Amino acid sequence: MVSKKIAVLPGDGIGPEVCRQAVKVLEAVADRFDHHFDLSSHLMGACAIDATGNPLPDETLEACRAADAVLLGAIGDPKYDHDPSARVRPEQGLLRLRQELGLFANIRPVRAYDVLLAHSPLKKERIQGTDMVIFRELTGGIYFGEKGRTADGEGAYDHCTYSRPEIERIAHLAFRAAAGRRRKLTLVDKANVLETSRLWREVVREMAAQYPEITVDYLFVDNAAMQVILSPTQFDVILTENMFGDIISDEASVIAGSLGLLPSASVGEAVALFEPIHGSYPQAKGKGIANPVAAILSVALLLEHLELDAEAALVREAVDEALNNGILTPELSPTAPYTTEEVGNYIAFWI
Amino acid sequence: MVSKKIAVLPGDGIGPEVCRQAVKVLEAVADRFDHHFDLSSHLMGACAIDATGNPLPDETLEACRAADAVLLGAIGDPKYDHDPSARVRPEQGLLRLRQELGLFANIRPVRAYDVLLAHSPLKKERIQGTDMVIFRELTGGIYFGEKGRTADGEGAYDHCTYSRPEIERIAHLAFRAAAGRRRKLTLVDKANVLETSRLWREVVREMAAQYPEITVDYLFVDNAAMQVILSPTQFDVILTENMFGDIISDEASVIAGSLGLLPSASVGEAVALFEPIHGSYPQAKGKGIANPVAAILSVALLLEHLELDAEAALVREAVDEALNNGILTPELSPTAPYTTEEVGNYIAFWI
Ligand SMILES: CC(C)[C@H](C(=O)O)[C@@H](O)C(=O)O
Ligand SMILES: CC(C)[C@H](C(=O)O)[C@@H](O)C(=O)O
Numbered sequence: 001m002v003s004k005k006i007a008v009l010p011g012d013g014i015g016p017e018v019c020r021q022a023v024k025v026l027e028a029v030a031d032r033f034d035h036h037f038d039l040s041s042h043l044m045g046a047c048a049i050d051a052t053g054n055p056l057p058d059e060t061l062e063a064c065r066a067a068d069a070v071l072l073g074a075i076g077d078p079k080y081d082h083d084p085s086a087r088v089r090p091e092q093g094l095l096r097l098r099q100e101l102g103l104f105a106n107i108r109p110v111r112a113y114d115v116l117l118a119h120s121p122l123k124k125e126r127i128q129g130t131d132m133v134i135f136r137e138l139t140g141g142i143y144f145g146e147k148g149r150t151a152d153g154e155g156a157y158d159h160c161t162y163s164r165p166e167i168e169r170i171a172h173l174a175f176r177a178a179a180g181r182r183r184k185l186t187l188v189d190k191a192n193v194l195e196t197s198r199l200w201r202e203v204v205r206e207m208a209a210q211y212p213e214i215t216v217d218y219l220f221v222d223n224a225a226m227q228v229i230l231s232p233t234q235f236d237v238i239l240t241e242n243m244f245g246d247i248i249s250d251e252a253s254v255i256a257g258s259l260g261l262l263p264s265a266s267v268g269e270a271v272a273l274f275e276p277i278h279g280s281y282p283q284a285k286g287k288g289i290a291n292p293v294a295a296i297l298s299v300a301l302l303l304e305h306l307e308l309d310a311e312a313a314l315v316r317e318a319v320d321e322a323l324n325n326g327i328l329t330p331e332l333s334p335t336a337p338y339t340t341e342e343v344g345n346y347i348a349f350w351i
Numbered sequence: 352m353v354s355k356k357i358a359v360l361p362g363d364g365i366g367p368e369v370c371r372q373a374v375k376v377l378e379a380v381a382d383r384f385d386h387h388f389d390l391s392s393h394l395m396g397a398c399a400i401d402a403t404g405n406p407l408p409d410e411t412l413e414a415c416r417a418a419d420a421v422l423l424g425a426i427g428d429p430k431y432d433h434d435p436s437a438r439v440r441p442e443q444g445l446l447r448l449r450q451e452l453g454l455f456a457n458i459r460p461v462r463a464y465d466v467l468l469a470h471s472p473l474k475k476e477r478i479q480g481t482d483m484v485i486f487r488e489l490t491g492g493i494y495f496g497e498k499g500r501t502a503d504g505e506g507a508y509d510h511c512t513y514s515r516p517e518i519e520r521i522a523h524l525a526f527r528a529a530a531g532r533r534r535k536l537t538l539v540d541k542a543n544v545l546e547t548s549r550l551w552r553e554v555v556r557e558m559a560a561q562y563p564e565i566t567v568d569y570l571f572v573d574n575a576a577m578q579v580i581l582s583p584t585q586f587d588v589i590l591t592e593n594m595f596g597d598i599i600s601d602e603a604s605v606i607a608g609s610l611g612l613l614p615s616a617s618v619g620e621a622v623a624l625f626e627p628i629h630g631s632y633p634q635a636k637g638k639g640i641a642n643p644v645a646a647i648l649s650v651a652l653l654l655e656h657l658e659l660d661a662e663a664a665l666v667r668e669a670v671d672e673a674l675n676n677g678i679l680t681p682e683l684s685p686t687a688p689y690t691t692e693e694v695g696n697y698i699a700f701w702i
Contacts (some may be wrong), residue, residue, distance in 0.1 A: 011533065018473075047435055076619070078545070081542060081543060082570070091405060091543045091544060102671060104627040120474075121473055121474055121477045121580055121581055122472055122473055122474070122580075123471075123472055123473070123474060128473045134434070142493075142511060142544075142545065143544055145508075147545065147546040147547075148546055148600055149546065149550075150514075154513060154514055154548035155513065155514040155515070155550070156512070156513055156546040156547045157496075157510060157512040157513075157546065157547065158510075158545045158546050158547050159506070159508060159509075159510050160493060160508060160509045160510070160511065160513045161506060161508040161512070162506065162507055162508075163501075163505055163506040164505040164506070165505075190594075190597075191426070191432060191673050192431075192432060192442045192500065193442060193493075194493065194509045195499055195500065195507040195508065195509050196498075196507045196508065196509050198507065199500070199506070199507035202617070203559045209526035216430070221597070221598055222597045222598055222600075222601040222602075223599045223601065223630075225599070225601050225602035226601050226602060226604065226605050226610070229472055229473075229580060229602065229605045230472055230605055240689070242599075243541075243594075246541075246573045247573055247576045247595075247598055249573075249575070250573040250574065250576050250577050251573075251577060251580065251602065253577065254581055259577070279574075299385045307508075335450060
């Protein structure tokens with residue numbers, strides 16, 4: 001029996017409803033294994049702005065720091081997207097949380113589920129067997145560089161910067177992950193144009209000497225954007241900087257057939273954070289159509305991170321069971337759909 | 352009868368061989384319509400570095416300035432990609448040429464050819480009817496901002512900047528193109544994170560008022576990377592900044608089934624440049640397997656730009672004829688392939 005503190009940040013849009021199912025699964029695991037998960041819920045994102053004016057209230061940040069792991073739903077609200085002058089935005093909460101917690105690596109596994117191949121926009125023969133994991137740098141680059149307007153307001157700038165240690169720490173994680181997988185690492189960059197990319201390539205080439213068993217490949221991001229669709233099975237571990245990782249990992253998510261299936265882990269200096277890769281999808285809010293599987297698989301990653309491997313394996317089995325038996329939300333089963341809650345109940349019940 | 356000066360930059364890798372077929376087609380057009388095309392060939396890229404030490408020799412730049420249009424093959428050589436310390440790179444030639452000629456808009460049409468649907472990695476029902484054109488800003492953003500290393504060499508930076516006039520001039524082109532098409536414009540940005548993206552969104556929203564007949568959509572680039580694969584038919588005109596355009600347009604190219612089919616036009620302040628979107632593909636050099644269609648369709652765009660519409664239409668017809676009759680290079684017809692030259696001959700003969 002273990003006892004762990006888990007901070008839950010349901011967030012906006014469909015965040016709360018998928019989190020509810022993920023929590024249900026956590027509770028089923030606790031019951032089954034006689035663990036104690038001390039779960040507390042906190043505000044972040046648009047809901048936090050509405051309630052407190054701050055997308056990441058101090059109370060939330062403190063709760064995350066004090067936790068053994070953080071589970072996040074999704075954040076974002078379109079009412080902030082079209083107002084370029086808005087001073088406060090939901091995304092600032094997430095970006096600041098990543099930075100404050102030192103979550104420098106976002107890890108996104110992408111698999112093609114055999115039973116769902118028919119749902120992919122890609123042809124089956126192209127994607128069958130896809131099993132890659134993307135390591136996206138999460139606290140550097142153009143996301144966190146200086147940004148602003150020129151004095152006359154007619155110009156804007158965003159600075160992208162990277163330092164050698166920032167690259168090394170995530171590259172070590174990616175090399176080690178590759179060592180435990182198919183021993184291939186692909187660095188995605190734009191070294192033919194960007195100086196930061198040349199630094200990435202330089203550092204990774206040097207580090208490759210320490211990992212002689214790993215085959216290292218280098219792809220320009222424009223080429224990578226094609227290869228991910230043309231032959232996704234060629235990839236094992238992809239390593240890339242923040243902005244490219246944002247784009248390439250969302251792109252790769254189409255392989256699985258639904259964004260609603262893909263979890264992610266953000267790890268770093270201390271506590272780690274787990275979240276579905278989908279957004280807050282406000283149009284679906286409250287309709288019971290959101291797929292809770294990505295949030296539930298984020299729970300599996302969370303359990304693994306806490307070294308509860310048997311528990312994580314059981315959650316995955318339960319998810320496979322749901323997928324194999326057609327217990328699917330409408331985007332995967334338009335004719336015989338189950339609700340968010342029904343899918344969550346099925347998976348929790350199976351545990 | 353018209354008389355036009357055309358500067359040809361064959362470049363590196365497969366560039367010269369596809370250019371040869373494109374020139375053959377231009378000459379066939381000249382014969383058929385009794386035009387005079389004054390064609391001259393110039394060095395740019397790795398071949399120019401090898402011959403002169405400069406990726407864009409003055410002679411080449413002057414020839415381009417003096418021409419009515421520029422036709423480019425492809426540039427780039429892997430021997431420069433892995434040497435982050437290389438001071439001179441083939442890409443610098445292309446980037447400088449874009450800047451010197453003021454080629455601020457790169458225009459990339461993407462179509463799904465019915466006869467080639469089977470070759471696409473995407474399912475037919477997703478892509479049938481795809482017909483979009485991407486307007487990529489080409490002389491600003493992170494490509495051309497200040498870049499360098501920190502004093503200790505342990506850090507690197509790339510600055511992204513945009514000004515209102517830089518956005519306005521390409522946005523006008525994109526709005527006007529949309530007006531002549533299905534009247535939909537999608538701005539791709541990352542306005543939830545980047546200040547430059549917020550400026551893009553601000554400017555485009557203001558300009559939208561001048562084009563009331565155009566429906567304007569805004570998509571974050573990560574979402575766009577999914578939508579381009581999930582439902583490409585939703586797009587008419589896509590407008591985006593330099594780096595995002597590089598990634599999204601290469602990604603969208605997979606829809607057509609081969610990169611070897613897609614042409615592009617780069618237009619701006621004076622002379623315009625036409626080139627296939629594929630790269631120099633050095634592995635294929637000299638093997639006769641490169642697809643000349645993208646270069647030949649670039650000739651069609653060039654003719655249109657010179658207001659030779661009937662001539663352009665005939666080139667397109669000839670290409671359709673080749674595609675419909677299975678006169679295809681190996682990537683599209685592995686079992687009964689034609690060579691680069693055979694495809695070029697067929698198309699030129701048909702004209
Ligand atoms: C919400 C947004 C700031 C965020 C990002 O771009 O990092 C999201 O797209 C993600 O990928 O987690
Ligand atoms: C060769 C390279 C500098 C270039 C770019 O990134 O602009 C190419 O990828 C392109 O898209 O034309």
